Every structure is written in C-alpha cells, then in structure tokens.
Amino acid sequence: MRYISTRGQAPALNFEDVLLAGLASDGGLYVPENLPRFTQEEIASWAGLPYHELAFRVMRPFVAGSIADADFKKILEETYGVFAHNAVAPLRQLNGNEWVLELFHGPTLAFKDFALQLLGRLLDHVLSKRGERVVIMGATSGDTGSAAIEGCKACEHVDIFIMHPHNRVSEVQRRQMTTILGDNIHNIAVEGNFDDCQEMVKASFADQGFLKGTRLVAVNSINWARIMAQIVYYFHAAIQLGGPARSVAFSVPTGNFGDIFAGYLARNMGLPISQLIVATNRNDILHRFMSGNQYVKDTLHPTLSPSMDIMVSSNFERLLFDLHGRNGAAIANLMDTFKQGGGFSVEEDRWTEARKLFDSLAVDDAATCETIAEVYNECGELLDPHTAIGVRAARECRRSLATPMVTLGTAHPVKFPEAVEKAGVGQAPALPPHLADLFQREERCTVLPNDLKQIQTFVSQHGNRGKPL
Ligand SMILES: *Cc1c(COP(=O)(O)O)cnc(C)c1O
Secondary structure (H helix, E strand, C coil): CEEEECCCCCCCEEHHHHHCCCCCCCCCCEEECCCCCCCHHHHHCCCCCCHHHHHHHHHHHHHCCCCCHHHHHHHHHHHHHCCCCCCCCCEEEEECCEEEEECCCCCCCECHHHHHHHHHHHHHHHHHHHCCCEEEEEECCCHHHHHHHHHHCCCCCEEEEEEEECCCCCHHHHHHHHCCCCCCEEEEEEECCHHHHHHHHHHHHHCCHHHCCCEEECCCCCCHHHHHHHHHHHHHHHHHCCCCCCCEEEEEECCCCHHHHHHHHHHHCCCCEEEEEEEECCCCHHHHHHHHCCEECCCCCCCCCHHHCCCCCCCHHHHHHHHCCCCHHHHHHHHHHHHHHCEECCCHHHHHHHHHHEEEEECCHHHHHHHHHHHHHHHCCCCCHHHHHHHHHHHHHCCCCCCCEEEEECECHHHCHHHHHHCCCCCCCCCCHHHCCHHHCCCCCEEEECCHHHHHHHHHHHCECCECC
16 A cells, blocks of 8 residues: 655655654645445445454555554454453444444543554554664643553653643643653653644654654654554444444544544445534634634634644645545645635535535533533433533434434543533542552653753653663
C-alpha cells in the first residue's frame, strides 16, 4: 500500500515510512492512495471473529508490503489482549434500537488505547528490524498523553516525552501519566497552557537539530496508523447488529475529526453505514461546517468535555481532500486561505455531497449534564460527558428509527467526575481494579518553564533511555 499527501507535493510513502512520519513535507496529511474494498460476502464471513482477528482482516491491506502477516497477527493479539473486557469493545443497549459501543476498556480508559497500544507495538517492530531508535514528543490536555505512554512503555526503541500544562490537567489524568515509570518515559509539566505545549512540539518538528540525527515521531491523530486502527471497531459493531445485510448509523463525539473519519473510511471500504453524526461540544467548528458550510476559526471555550476542546480539526483536511476529487493543489489553496483569513466555504455541490452522509450537532455543558442524567434515569448507565454529547446528537439527528444507532463511548465516566457530579446522579464511579491504587502510586515528572530551548535541552539530555542522545 502506498500513501499520498493531501496537498499533492510530497513523495508517496509505504506504510513503514508513514508510520514514522509526522506531517508530509508539503504540510499535508498522508492518506492511502487506494482504499481497499471488501465485498458483502467477505464482511458477512467475519461474523463471530474475536476482535484481533477481525482487526487483522480489516487492516491487512494497509500494512501489506511492510509487515508480514504472521508478525501482524501476533502484534494484534498482544495489542487487544491487554484490554480488560473479553469482548474488547462491547456493545451496550440503551433503548429499543440505540446502543453505546464501549471503547473505554483499555489501560487508560479512553478510546485512544485502540490506536496507541497498536502504534507502540508497530513502532518497536519496525525499529528493531531497522536497528534504529526514535524520540516521540507529544503535547496533551489529558487522554492522548496517558494512552501514548501506556502504548510505548514497553518499547525498546522509543523514548517518549509528553508535555502537559502544569496544574491544568485533572489529578486522575496526571497520575495516569506520571505513575508509569521507565527510563524511556519522560513526563514534562510545562509552566504554560496546552497551546504552549503544542507549539513547542510543532517547533521541534520544524527544526530537529537538537536531536542529533535521531528521528522524531508524531503520536497525535495526524499519524495515519491511529486512524487505521479506529476503522476496525465500526466493522465490529455493525457486524454484531446485522451488518452488512443491514445498515447501521453512528454518532461520534468529535474534536479533531479523527475517530469519525475512520467511520467514513469504513463506509468507503464497503461497510453499509447510512449516517454519521458529528457530535461536538461548544467548540463547534465542525458543526458550523456541516450545518452551514462555514469552516471558520473561533476562540477556545473550556467545557466539561475537555478532550474535544479544539479550535481547528486537523483531520478534517483528509475529508476535504476527498470532497475535492483528491486534488492536492485545491487543498493547499484552501488551507492557505484558512491560515490567512481564518475561514472558508466549499462549493455547494461538494458540501451537499458531504451532507448525504454527515449530520451534526453542537451540545453545550447544560445539555451534556441533562443527557447524563436522562440516560442514567432511563437505564442506569452512567455516561462520560463526551459520550453523552454523542448520545444527545444521536437522539436529535437520527434519520431512521429502524436503523440501529450506535454512539461511540469514548471514555469511562471515572475520568471526568466533574461532569458526573454536575449531572446530579450521585457519586462518581470508582476506579476499575487495574487502577484502584492509582492515588498511592509513585509519580515521576519534571517541571520545566515554558521555554523551547530548555525543553529541547532536556530532551537531548535524556532521549536515549534517560541518557544523552
Ligand atoms: C480524543 C477524544 C475525543 C475526540 O476524538 P477525535 O478523534 O479527536 O475526534 C472524544 N472523546 C474522548 C474521550 C477523547 O479522548
């Protein structure tokens, strides 16, 4: 499989190189040159497969030529073996034909484990073959950092540096990162905000001299491997609900448009998905596009669903690329316009095309809490605020009651006790057994000033299993 850039100017890469790349050299994002397509018979024959075996069948074409079948099978069995639920991604019924796909049974209790547990193992596999080491630098406002650290902790060829804003992540989120100890794991609490952290990661990708030749790898959702891993659970859910003979609809709590883009790809690979709902919080740039063809930057509003607090959705460029007939020059133009003026619309027929599949809703904090309480009172299920936004959008935007509606359950409610308390449905739930002693564990973290030079010096001093590069 070959991968091309959404801006049309960077060289095509194979899977291995895409795994190790960040942005393409022209500023674009990598996407498969040709999407694999499965027949209805093929998809039907996958009913009843364990999750890792389904994952092998769905993802095999994407890694073809880079990772041998036997190796890939073994990696997938290990990856999904660490999940705390035997079904890996169980479906829970809320109502007649309404479901939540629970994606929070991984080590860090959010859906990001599906991709980052795999990414760490794939990196180590490829790097040991090449005899190389890499450094990962990432910025997190919470979920990505812990999932990336958990995914890389056993990697022999990776040193990972995760920056979080000092004193601005919840205690559970901080401890999920800082209590994972290893000489290749480096938590940096930056005396600044999330955007400061993000900016320093970007600046480090742009000028890598301080790494003395060691390659820098991205773990945010611009990394293709993350999107790839998320395609699998759409198949997993739809097949259980009667697919491919029957269509299924999905509602997806969305920030960077990564998770829902995976659903769009699943449909283009042959899975009958009749509707995809973009569910945002008050940071609603995607909702404003889907409902009114306006992609315009707004200021950032902190909400009860912090993992979706974004101003710009990085993966949206991947959808725009398809909407524009995969014309890289057109995307480069649009993105330039966006950078200069802060907004754009697309031609009416392109927008109409998107609206055949996508609907959207923006849900504010009050409606989020209302939905947590509503669902709890209806069936005793306690939703996290991100999932609640998905359920709310599913209920308001649903096109057909006869089609099963699946909301992606993106996080466990224990990670977001504030929303649960505000919803007034009693005590926040207890930590699951594998995290029960989280508050007693030893923490390791370095506090550094909001200063690029000092961060980069720290990385070069510790980037080789804690020793200088
Ligand atoms: C990251 C995250 C999201 C948003 O996912 P995107 O792929 O960025 O759209 C939603 N919910 C939770 C709990 C998350 O951690």
